[in-house]
Amino acid sequence: MMSRSHGWVAALLSVLMPGLGHLYAGRALRAIAAFILLQVLGFGLVYLTLVASTAPLRVVLIVLLLAGFLAVVLDAARVARRDTSEPRRRVQRWYVLLPVCLGVGFIVQPWIFGLTKRHIVEAHRFPGGSMAPTILPGDYLLSSPRAPNPVTRGELVVYQASGQRNIHRVVGLPGDTISMRDFQFIVNGTLAHEPYAHAEDGSGSLTDPQFEWQRGHLRDRTDAAGYQATYGTWGPLVVPDGAYFVLGDDRANSFDSRYRGFIATDALVGRPVWIYFSRDPDTGIIRWSRIGLGVGA
Template sequence: MTGVSTPALFPRLPCSRRAATEESPPGATRRPAGRELVRGVAAAVLLFSVLRLFVVQVYGINSGSMQPTLGVGDYVVASNTVFGAPIPFTSLHLPALRQPRAGDVVVYRPAGYTPVQDHIKRIIGVPGDTVQMIRGTVFRNGRALREPYARRSTKPALPLPVQGPYNFQWQMDALAGTGDRAAYAPTPDDWGPLVVPAGRYLMLGDDRGGSVDSRHTGFVPRGEIRGRVLAVHGSADWSRIGRL
């Protein structure tokens, strides 16, 4: 490529050369560059920590319980402000913009896990709702839900255990109606109707055959809900980025 020079519009005037470093005004002291760098890094770390705790946070997905909505290896961004960000080292929360709603995909931190674990599921029932599943179809307040995001199980649904981990005894206190409770034998695809109590939420994974959720562990207390998932932040499947 041939170089082309542009003629000057004005003649070059002589000028005096300025020193590369300017003198400080009398009485002024220079701060060491290292100290300014440390202060800048500290301010950046503080800003990042505030944003992470109180505004948004990125989570990695390491299980398939929310497929096909979220895949293993995906990263999602969640808002901590919408439900009231938790205040570190306390059980308190900042004021919420709104309460969780049915259909929200949320991050919650169940008690009793060591080390601490954050789970991501979809809210199906809010306080006061009556929720039931019949042959894999969810009914809320008597109406079948249209769930294009859900993946139904293709495996035979075995009865939930009476004793031991993931037993169904918690459901007995929430059962609606006056049916024969002694004959109640729920499976992951057939259970309820259950009335969601005050301050509790019923969660399900979108992969109904591959998720451990409220069917097994019970209602989730409001205080354990930490944020609302907004969108996929990173994924090996580029078509998923920015969607939920």
């Protein structure tokens, strides 16, 4: 039985899964090549965005990735539209395409995504405003799945706590003596220079039972009995070895180390790098000016 493949079907199948459109067009080797090529291109270009120095360069790399994807889709449509007198091949039958699609979709792609997340890049969306204005609600970020080594003061990190990923800024390193007075952060006796930090409400006098952990880490343990930490005034605390103290940039609106305690080194799972998409959660407007912005420091 003679049959002609439809270009639009091949294009649609390629959108759903790169290479599937070529398989539908009867080009099995081309399908495998398209799938592998796009995976390698994707890994390479996304990795390059993590080391790119500017927002425009990151955007260019993503455009190249989208162009590669579009080229695969168009090529599948072109191949399928060719007139041919050949009978439909076995690989073009639905009963072959379906198990291939299911196998790649439920086995191969999850394995690739897991590999990417562990070794190349991880995507995040943090709805809270604790890191504003560095990270706003509605920002979507890419992070490197490798924690910074060594960790430097002022660096943003992704860490695991309470069963979820969090992003805050490292302000206290092992051995540091840290404190806060009316939201002014002090490290080793010196007022820290923090142009990114702000506190705009009157929550500085609020206290919370979750601050009680701080008593065991006071620089002067003789003050522990009468110690009362508030949201904006606490310490001095000594950061233990193998741990860090993190704060949100919005010091009046952040569930950070003031509550959680110190963050162990092995809880650090990555570092945020740049914003790949941003939409205002209240208006739904895309914030184009934020796309491509770096947030690593």
